[in-house]
Amino acid sequence: MRSIQEIETRGHSLRVCVDPEPEQEGRPTLWPSVGEYPIYDPFLYTTMTTDDERNKRFRAALSQLAPDKRILDIGTGQDLLWAREGLQAGARHALALEVIEDAFHKAAANLPSFDPQDRITLLLGQSTHLQFAPRADVCVAEIIGSLAGAEGAAAVLTDARNRHLEPGGLVVPHRAVTLAAAVRLADLLPEQPVAFAEASVPYLRSIFDWHGAPFDVRLRVENPSASALLSEGAPVEVLDFNGDLQTEQRTTTRIAITRPGHMDGVLTWLNLWCLPDEAPLDALHMKTNWATIYLPLFDNPVPVAAGDVLELTFAATLSDDGVHPDYHLSADLHTADGQQHHATLASPHHGGSFRAHPIYQALFPQAD
Ligand SMILES: C[S@@+](CC[C@H](N)C(=O)[O-])C[C@H]1O[C@@H](n2cnc3c(N)ncnc32)[C@H](O)[C@@H]1O
Incomplete structure (x- = not known):
């Protein structure tokens, strides 16, 4: 079940698709990604x-x-x-x-x-x-962040190493990596609507109030169904806080599809090391406040089979605040029947388009 809530943000009236079911331990839920905005509360x-x-x-x-x-x-x-x-x-x-x-x-x-x-x-x-x-x-x-660099760690810690730390000083955490795998959003939220959790709506409003207008916020999926993944996770963003730390980066990765299904985007999650030789925190497989982030690519789900290849370019560039990254994705899906499907996504920290992708059109429906 889902309902429509009207919210007011800085003179804009918005309709938001909401899942009124109370959040339950382990149940998948959809939130806006909140950590990269100055809206923290108790x-x-x-x-x-x-x-x-x-x-x-x-x-x-x-x-x-x-x-x-x-x-x-x-x-x-x-x-x-x-x-x-x-x-x-x-x-x-x-x-x-x-x-x-x-x-x-x-x-x-x-x-x-x-x-x-x-x-x-x-x-x-x-x-x-x-x-x-x-x-x-x-x-x-x-x-x-749930996307490792989303809270500005690369720019902030580059500056800290240059201006605030003694030569040879060390940073905790040591390393953060964002992994990405092929998915379909509906499979991450089985038997429930693609709608924001009711408890997340005040945060959505705070993000839009802070920016001054609505935009296509990143989508945080808590407790995604693990069986939804159509591939292994591949590293797409690497932050070495005590090594060669880049404030902007771009990787191209070939992700092999491992089982049949439909894909419309990628799911990303964090691996985090506080010390170099420990087993990392894995935000997909462990109970932690970091969740996964779903990034939409194809307008409609594309059928895939084992052996198909998703060629994914994932780039982080600094936004106009000089700290928080904007993310840019470009994907080419090569399927066994010789077809190639292309999609791109701009996921800026703030601003940019609103209701650009069908998923955002469904989450923010217009009247009629
Ligand atoms: C993820 S919370 C962590 C809070 C607490 N340190 C903890 O670990 O439980 C990040 C906090 O860092 C603050 N913050 C982020 N970037 C900052 C910066 N460059 N300078 C000062 N505060 C910052 C945010 O406002 C927020 O309170």
Whole structure:
């Protein structure tokens, strides 16, 4: 079942297709991707502070790297989480930065109880605009997206390595990779409508209010049906935070279809390493706050069979804010009968088209 909700955003009246079913543990749901916008609230922060798969990896890295060091926590949030954990692990001092005013004020109010010995310095602002001394030895920044680079980690951590870290200083996390596989959206959400979860509608409105107009937001699929994948996952975005970190990148990958079905887009998900030699967090197979992102390509589902090949070019370029990437996809599907199907997708961080693809036309239906 689905219903239509009218929302108002900055003078625009919009119709949104909503799934009114309450969210249940393990049930697939569709949300806008929220992490790359300054709309964090206590609910979103709590999904992170309670994410054990994530937190144990960051903690293990800090316990190895933080003792006796000055640490820099970029994007500390309302809970000053990694600044506090860094001190707990033996750091000498933590400098914590937060760009969202409301989260900063909540953190500032909690600071005396969190840090009675005055070893955390909290600053309001975006790390790329702030100047301070001395430099840190270790930078911890959980600004990783469901599409790994979507929250601006490449530009922010390149800047942090250049201006905020001592030469030879280290970054946590160590590496993030986005994987992509061929799928059909309807198979990710079996026996339910392609519609936004009701609880996600206020976030959708916040994203559009923040930008000033609606646009085709990235689609976050929680608990996708794993049997929907038509191929293995292939790496399409690689961020080596302690290595050759690129603020813009482009890869072309040949993805082999492994079973028959229909495809209309790709599903992407995160693999994350906080330390180089650990087993990565895998956002498709583990219970974590990171979800998968569905990126639509073909207007109509295309039949595929094992042995067909999807040639996928995946590019990240910096948006006009100089931090958050716009993503650009170009796909050629080569099927066994000799046919070739071509599709492209522009998925900007903000702005761009609205209702460009049939999936967005269905999610934002016009009257009549
Ligand atoms: C994914 S949340 C993580 C919050 C907390 N550190 C945690 O791990 O639970 C990212 C936070 O980083 C902040 N942020 C993102 N980029 C930033 C930057 N360049 N400078 C300061 N804060 C930033 C966001 O506003 C948000 O509060």
